[in-house]
Amino acid sequence: MTQPRGTQPAQTRPTSTTDGARAYPAADAPGDGVPEEFTELPEATVARLPEYLRALHSFAEAGHETVSSEALAAAAGVNSAKLRKDLSHLGSYGTRGVGYEVGVLVDQIESVLGLTERRAVALVGVGNLGHALAGYAGFASRGFRFAALVDADPARVGERINGLPVHHIDDIESVVRDHGIQIAVVATPVHAAQAVADRLVAAGVTSILNFAPCVLTVPDGVDVRKVDLAIELQILSFHERRKALTGATGSHPIVPRPSANGSVPNGAVPL
């Protein structure tokens, strides 16, 4: 557990095999009592479970009691083989000839993702973006609640956003401890982000969602995910340029018939 290791793989799934201890085959971990029968979940699978969960919820709302891998896969934007393999890692929750029970699958995935009780999240940086995040209803409906808002600007402290008071960053330690917060969202300017992350970690936070366009360095055992809006656009820009160079006519897609979707067919792209 002390090797050179990727930092903030942004969208990119992290990889790299740690030293020994090929990640416990079932029960034998320190905490023990770890669910049996399935032992490891591929990171790529973990990243897709939330999408399946969202799709399942919409099937549930539509009144479906079962779904086929085909239907669920389509709703989640993946192919059905992948979906089945992903779900098989959770154990077997499907019935051959029928499909999956929506309710059972929802429970299973929520349990695996640790969403059985609403998690308290702290938001640091109530500027432009932070303000919007604080008001975003999507968090509440999908397993999270902002337990605390924090900012460095004294003028903002005391202000209420969505009913929540803004605390000063100097109180971050007590805020984290009082609410038992493990996950924090960093939406500060770049220049403040690393210092904020350090304080969060020192206070006990073990997962950070970083919106500041910079790499955060954190201790081992702390997870960071990064969302960088400009990077997403730059990736799209690359593909625009590629399309222009390879001769798409620009105004209309090459293949006019709306079918599945675009998103880079090839693993590699001609320049």
Add this chain to the structure above:
Amino acid sequence: MTQPRGTQPAQTRPTSTTDGARAYPAADAPGDGVPEEFTELPEATVARLPEYLRALHSFAEAGHETVSSEALAAAAGVNSAKLRKDLSHLGSYGTRGVGYEVGVLVDQIESVLGLTERRAVALVGVGNLGHALAGYAGFASRGFRFAALVDADPARVGERINGLPVHHIDDIESVVRDHGIQIAVVATPVHAAQAVADRLVAAGVTSILNFAPCVLTVPDGVDVRKVDLAIELQILSFHERRKALTGATGSHPIVPRPSANGSVPNGAVPL
């Protein structure tokens, strides 16, 4: 070019090998005049170039004229072998025994990403999140400008955000055409997102950055990238649960010594 194909691989790099035509070996594409010597860029590399670019800019600001792969890799949060391999796909822009020239690399990457001139972007949905995006300075400084804001709410039309007027969605076609927009950001509620995407595509948009938590179906040749904030938190939640189950003590990271960073060491994760 008409096979079953992944839809919206969100953070996940798309894959799947198209039929014949193993993506043109250099010049032989319709448009031709395609830069020589390098022929294909792995999608994983494309996704990292923006991060390198950001790191390079900060080296440039600090007055450095050259960087070693080691230093640049650290700043971008990857390991140096990966960085060198990525850059080698662009041709050789380093000097052995010395490193890379910052200015040259910046130009090269910007050119590959199609950032040589500022791209006009349309933003649809000026609600909570859209409003914040419209005001986000990070876009402007990294190759983009919002050329138009669009919303469905008549009450919002005419309003000015950041100096830009909000147009009605019924004018979307003319807005796209007038500004020659290829890239659009969708920040509408879920229920409107697909219809908006359809209209954008019909008007000529070929890349969409989707903030609505749903899968968009678009024609072949159109690229979609998705940013889902709740999904990011759910992935972190999974890792929190994993840490709890495998016996981390919760309040403080297992390995107290701040080193590289966290972000899931293993490709697979014990449950």
Add this chain to the structure above:
DNA sequence: AAATGTGAAGACGTTCACAGCG
């Protein structure tokens, strides 16, 4: 008959380790 679960094959991505150049 329909749809899941899964071995096996293949594509892709990462890392190693060193040859080769400046």
Add this chain to the structure above:
DNA sequence: CGCTGTGAACGTCTTCACATTT
């Protein structure tokens, strides 16, 4: 001697195709 560039090894992820089950 230092650092880049890269072949080769390795690991991971995806896809295929079919045996298996209800």
